[in-house]
Amino acid sequence: xxxxxxxxxxxxxxxxxxxxxxxxxxxxxxxxxxxxxxxxxxxxxxxxxxxxxxxxxxxxxxxxxxxxxxxxxxxxxxxxxxxxxxxxxxxxxxxxxxxxxxxxxxxxxxxxxxxxxxxxxxxxxxxxxxxxxxxxxxxxxxxxxxxxxxxxxxxxxxxxxxxxxxxxxxxxxxxxxxxxxxxxxxxxxxxxxxxxxxxxxxxxxxxxxxxxxxxxxxxxxxxxxxxxxxxxxxxxxxxxxxxxxxxxxxxxxxxxxxxxxxxxx
Amino acid sequence: xxxxxxxxxxxxxxxxxxxxxxxxxxxxxxxxxxxxxxxxxxxxxxxxxxxxxxxxxxxxxxxxxxxxxxxxxxxxxxxxxxxxxxxxxxxxxxxxxxxxxxxxxxxxxxxxxxxxxxxxxxxxxxxxxxxxxxxxxxxxxxxxxxxxxxxxxxxxxxxxxxxxxxxxxxxxxxxxxxxxxxxxxxxxxxxxxxxxxxxxxxxxxxxxxxxxxxxxxxxxxxxxxxxxxxxxxxxxxxxxxxxxxxxxxxxxxxxxxxxxxxxxx
Numbered sequence: 001x002x003x004x005x006x007x008x009x010x011x012x013x014x015x016x017x018x019x020x021x022x023x024x025x026x027x028x029x030x031x032x033x034x035x036x037x038x039x040x041x042x043x044x045x046x047x048x049x050x051x052x053x054x055x056x057x058x059x060x061x062x063x064x065x066x067x068x069x070x071x072x073x074x075x076x077x078x079x080x081x082x083x084x085x086x087x088x089x090x091x092x093x094x095x096x097x098x099x100x101x102x103x104x105x106x107x108x109x110x111x112x113x114x115x116x117x118x119x120x121x122x123x124x125x126x127x128x129x130x131x132x133x134x135x136x137x138x139x140x141x142x143x144x145x146x147x148x149x150x151x152x153x154x155x156x157x158x159x160x161x162x163x164x165x166x167x168x169x170x171x172x173x174x175x176x177x178x179x180x181x182x183x184x185x186x187x188x189x190x191x192x193x194x195x196x197x198x199x200x201x202x203x204x205x206x207x208x209x210x211x212x213x214x215x216x217x218x219x220x221x222x223x224x225x226x227x228x229x230x231x232x233x234x235x236x237x238x239x240x241x242x243x244x245x246x247x248x249x250x251x252x253x254x255x256x257x258x259x260x261x262x263x264x265x
Numbered sequence: 266x267x268x269x270x271x272x273x274x275x276x277x278x279x280x281x282x283x284x285x286x287x288x289x290x291x292x293x294x295x296x297x298x299x300x301x302x303x304x305x306x307x308x309x310x311x312x313x314x315x316x317x318x319x320x321x322x323x324x325x326x327x328x329x330x331x332x333x334x335x336x337x338x339x340x341x342x343x344x345x346x347x348x349x350x351x352x353x354x355x356x357x358x359x360x361x362x363x364x365x366x367x368x369x370x371x372x373x374x375x376x377x378x379x380x381x382x383x384x385x386x387x388x389x390x391x392x393x394x395x396x397x398x399x400x401x402x403x404x405x406x407x408x409x410x411x412x413x414x415x416x417x418x419x420x421x422x423x424x425x426x427x428x429x430x431x432x433x434x435x436x437x438x439x440x441x442x443x444x445x446x447x448x449x450x451x452x453x454x455x456x457x458x459x460x461x462x463x464x465x466x467x468x469x470x471x472x473x474x475x476x477x478x479x480x481x482x483x484x485x486x487x488x489x490x491x492x493x494x495x496x497x498x499x500x501x502x503x504x505x506x507x508x509x510x511x512x513x514x515x516x517x518x519x520x521x522x523x524x525x526x527x528x529x530x
Contacts, residue, residue, distance in 0.1 A: 038314050039304050044416075046505035049303050148413040151309075161429045168426075240311035 002224040005030040005231075006215070007061035007069040007090075011053075012040030013244070014147070014187035015072030016251035018095065018208030019233075022070070023252075025216050030231040032064045034263075038238030041147055042075040043117020043185065050119060054080040056265050058088050060236070067224055068093060070215055072208055074185040075117045078125030091218065098214035099182045099207035100129035103136070106203050107180040110136040113173035113202070115143040116184030126184055139176045143169040143185070150187045151247070157193045166191075166198045174199055183207055190250060233258035238265065267489040270295040270496075271480070272326035272334040272355075276318075277305030278509070279412070279452035280337030281516035283360065283473030284498075287335070288517075290481050295496040297329045299528075303503030306412055307340040308382020308450065315384060319345040321530050323353050325501070332489055333358060335480055337473055339450040340382045343390035356483065363479035364447050364472035365394035368401070371468050372445040375401040378438035378467070380408040381449030391449055404441045408434040408450070415452045416512070422458045431456075431463045439464055448472055455515060498523035503530065 077094030121142035241260040333356040342359030386407035
């Protein structure tokens with residue numbers, strides 16, 4: 001048994017969609033969340049900058065002596081995870097490998113699509129992860145506008161703007177014949193219904209959810225689950241705490257319970 | 266005569282639309298441009314964070330001993346300009362006051378609209394600046410999605426997505442009867458044609474252009490123009506320099522000539 005918290009970080013608020021899944025399957029775990037809201041987004045930046053920010057995020061969370069860290073950001077998971085794992089002595093779980101595994105397991109025709117930020121797309125991380133476990137063909141596309149659309153509340157299933165943008169991104173993948181689509185950015189589950197409507201015959205893989213399941217398995221296998229029945233959450237951000245709670249609820253799917261504090265690097 | 270450069274900074278690349286105007290009307294001036302591409306956007310952040318970033322931007326430019334600094338960012342001009350002017354002993358020009366002046370001069374019915382980032386909208390800076398010089402009524406709206414749309418190339422006059430978003434932002438202002446619309450963010454001139462098409466009877470005010478004109482007047486009056494016939498430009502960014510040139514051209518309206526260098530704070 002291990003009552004230490006799980007650290008979770010993301011470039012901003014998207015990672016809360018993974019926290020939602022963590023809370024669902026591991027209600028006894030305490031969570032320390034850090035969202036780098038003062039420097040979000042990461043997905044439009046260079047690998048060097050992403051790496052440098054990710055190190056600061058890790059080092060902040062390590063101060064809380066977490067038993068594991070979840071990198072709930074598709075961009076950091078794609079660009080920086082191997083280095084973070086090498087450089088920091090803590091169990092670190094990203095959102096790429098478990099989604100790659102799930103997609104490889106569920107595809108019937110061996111054609112998997114991936115949508116993500118620009119930086120994730122350019123990294124080829126999902127393609128590489130899938131190629132290591134299956135022969136599936138991978139078709140990747142950057143879907144950068146989904147992030148500001150979600151953050152600005154253009155999330156209704158029938159939102160005409162988001163539907164048009166979704167068609168721009170997803171129709172070319174459908175034309176390739178994909179039967180499975182990885183939502184490779186933790187912002188995307190918020191518009192899962194809309195995406196499902198655009199691509200009704202495709203199985204959607206929520207990368208944050210798969211990572212949460214993987215982390216649960218790891219904690220079970222290593223007898224590191226918390227003894228508590230209900231964990232506590234603390235939230236840290238790098239911009240001001242005001243306004244965070246209301247947007248956070250869109251991702252958490254529930255009221256944010258727990259303190260939100262601002263940090264300065 | 267003063268051959269020192271003009272410093273220009275923006276949260277990212279949008280400020281280059283003001284540089285375009287500067288180069289047009291002051292071809293002899295040398296320009297040092299800084300775009301904080303490692304932390305863009307500013308318009309979604311809190312006043313505290315914007316202030317802190319703006320100070321770092323100013324201090325970087327001051328190393329080049331500029332004769333004047335143009336804050337080519339609507340957000341910084343709205344949220345931080347007064348403090349910057351007070352704290353740094355250099356002529357500093359923002360994009361709010363000159364646009365407010367121009368709009369007050371051209372409006373016929375005394376109803377002026379402003380579109381900007383969220384932070385600019387919340388600051389009320391344009392409203393305040395106009396109220397100091399005229400009795401015009403001001404109707405302000407945040408237009409946050411224009412920024413990622415422009416940065417992702419959704420800029421064609423007929424782009425269906427950007428047109429829909431533009432209608433969301435601008436129709437409510439048209440219903441108020443505005444005859445003048447300030448483009449209060451330096452990203453927006455890139456989609457000026459599209460906005461003009463949505464609001465054909467409205468006079469558009471390019472805030473970067475007005476600031477450039479104001480700066481020219483100041484340099485003329487104070488006999489601080491450069492003696493050169495052709496100035497040089499240097500560009501600095503806080504993310505990697507790769508990729509900057511190609512996006513920059515969309516804002517500059519010409520090929521970027523001059524070195525692009527990465528800095529670290």
